[in-house]
Amino acid sequence: MSDLKYLFIDFNAYFAGVEQNDDPAARGRPLIVVPLKSEHTMAIAASYEARQFGINRGTSVREARQLCPDVIIRHARHDRYVQVHKLLKEEVERHLPITKVYSIDEWACRLAPSEASRTSALAIGQKVQRGILENVGPSLRSSIGFAPSRLLAKLAAESHKPDGLTALESSDLPHRLEDIRLSKIPGIGPGVLKRLEKAGVTDFMGVWNLQPKQARKIWGSEQGERFWYSLHGYEVYEDDQPEKSMIGHSRVLGGEHETIGGAKVVATALLMKAASRLRHYKRFAGALTINIRMRSGRNGPGGRWGSTRRFPLSQDTYGFLKAIDNLWQSLETQLDDLRDGNGGTRFGNVSVFLHDLALAGDPKIMQGDLFAEQQVSERQQTREKLWTALDKMNADLENRMAKLGGEARTRPPSGRYVTLASQMGLDLNYLGAKIAFSRVPEESEFLF
Ligand SMILES: [Mg+2]
Structure with a gap:
């Protein structure tokens, strides 16, 4: 059954992508973005070319230079990232409305009922990705996921990086997620992870097989129950519902x-x-x-x-x-x-x-x-x-x-x-x- 309700878009190595986009000479090259002008500071973003050298977010400048002497180091320009974020939003909104902006490079959009099938959802995703590359910039790569809930759509987007386009339907669950590490799932922070462990839950199937009430108990709040529902494809936490604002x-x-x-x-x-x-x-x-x-x-x-x-x-x-x-x-x-x-x-x-x-x-x-x-x-x-x-x-x-x-x-x-x-x-x-x-x-x- 086709029950896709959300598109989740995650820009790949966003800050690095903007830097490469603004400087054509840096495109296709290893590049990191740092918050401070210091050898001791850490990368807050690494281009996919830098990642091939083992450089990631969190790698120190000194270490990055050791791994790749030619690495381009750019000081973060947050005002520019916000500017580009606005351009990207305009482009995406030409294709479908944005429901929620989670961060500068992660947003969710609700699909229309007519877009709930795998074929039509993937077609929209392709249009969005192509529109971004053609109208905003060729270095702004993104991964897009589709699913019945936003949490699942995010997991779908995360499953293929960069340039992914992945649909996760209810009928794909739980087997498609079986191998995912718990710490990779948004909503399972270090505290929850420890409590899950105490309850004997150490893998995805363990979480999947919990009852909503058990999840609530382990999380210590209704957040656990919400998590359970969104993991099972039910979006119970809509931001447009009255919420403490x-x-x-x-x-x-x-x-x-x-x-x-x-x-x-x-x-x-x-x-x-x-x-x-x-x-x-x-x-x-x-x-x-x-x-x-x-x-x-x-x-x-x-x-x-x-x-x-x-x-x-x-x-x-x-x-x-x-x-x-x-x-x-x-x-x-x-x-x-x-x-x-x-x-x-x-x-x-x-x-x-x-x-x-x-x-x-x-x-x-x-x-x-x-x-x-x-x-x-x-x-x-x-x-x-x-x-x-x-x-x-x-x-x-x-x-x-x-x-x-x-x-x-x-x-x-x-x-x-x-x-x-x-x-x-x-x-x-x-x-x-x-x-x-x-x-x-x-x-x-x-x-x-
Ligand atoms: Mg990202």
């Missing part, structure tokens, strides 16, 4: 918090709360938006203000706090435009939203790593761990308070929580009315 909090301001400084204290507290929930849901945020509404005066309404800061996907409160500082600097310069009819600048309401979310394990997060220099991303990971530890301390305290009951349960003294000095004594639960707490704000609320 932002995490945010709003507060009406009163008294000492009606000033620009007071509103910032509250915004910071709301942000810390949102960031803690972000980590709790195992999500990463790529943007922070602040919305402000000024109080109205007797002679007319106060203004509204909203602004967004974007950053590589992160869970690090410290980075988010820097974004708030930056937002407040620009708010300060625009304060005059926000005055009410009496010329007053009383702050009425503040909202803080973390959005452009990705789930832990999403390849986009890897992309974030590549784009940041390695050291920066390591520092960030350390901070993320630190904040997660602080979250746990806060949660433990909260639980202990809850057990005490009575006054202590309903009004925990926030000063005892691990928090910023500026927020000592600030009790978010009793700070004005809670609004927009559980409701997903409309996109229009972000555009004043």
Whole structure:
């Protein structure tokens, strides 16, 4: 039966391909892309010609020169890779719509029901590959896979590199995947791999024969069950289904918090709360938006203000706090435009939203790593761990308070929580009315 639903495209040695494409003299030659100008740095991409010498992603520059003295070494140009990514998207979208961009060089497209057969799917794949080579560039090679789920389509694409075109139908399962190493399957990270091993599962057939409930238990989350379904060809996790798309909090301001400084204290507290929930849901945020509404005066309404800061996907409160500082600097310069009819600048309401979310394990997060220099991303990971530890301390305290009951349960003294000095004594639960707490704000609320 023909039940192909997704096309998955993975560009082969993408960064190296772009470099070769932009410099015809480098085409067909061993080439690596490095993040830093140093002999000690490692290749973040290696052309297929370089791979023939045993040079791969992760090979050091020094080692690459030993393996192939003529290897071309190029410093990464991420802005250019993003530019070409856009051109490639335009080209692919001439053939079929893109459902989801996983990273700069990996995307999924949903097939129309009329394209579900092997023959018509492969014909589309050929058109896409030819279109890319002819209209975008001859060095931009890609592997394309087709399958009933995106996970399977990715595995199909991975099975033939470079220039692959592979369809994997339900009737091909499980035998076509029998020999695949578990660590090669997206969704099976080192942690899951260990837990699988503990459960006595060491090969593909072992995973295939699990029950969804067992998978859930081994993974320790519903992620396991989702994985099981997508591995068996059921796409249960569509991104266009309502999904948690932002995490945010709003507060009406009163008294000492009606000033620009007071509103910032509250915004910071709301942000810390949102960031803690972000980590709790195992999500990463790529943007922070602040919305402000000024109080109205007797002679007319106060203004509204909203602004967004974007950053590589992160869970690090410290980075988010820097974004708030930056937002407040620009708010300060625009304060005059926000005055009410009496010329007053009383702050009425503040909202803080973390959005452009990705789930832990999403390849986009890897992309974030590549784009940041390695050291920066390591520092960030350390901070993320630190904040997660602080979250746990806060949660433990909260639980202990809850057990005490009575006054202590309903009004925990926030000063005892691990928090910023500026927020000592600030009790978010009793700070004005809670609004927009559980409701997903409309996109229009972000555009004043
Ligand atoms: Mg790739």
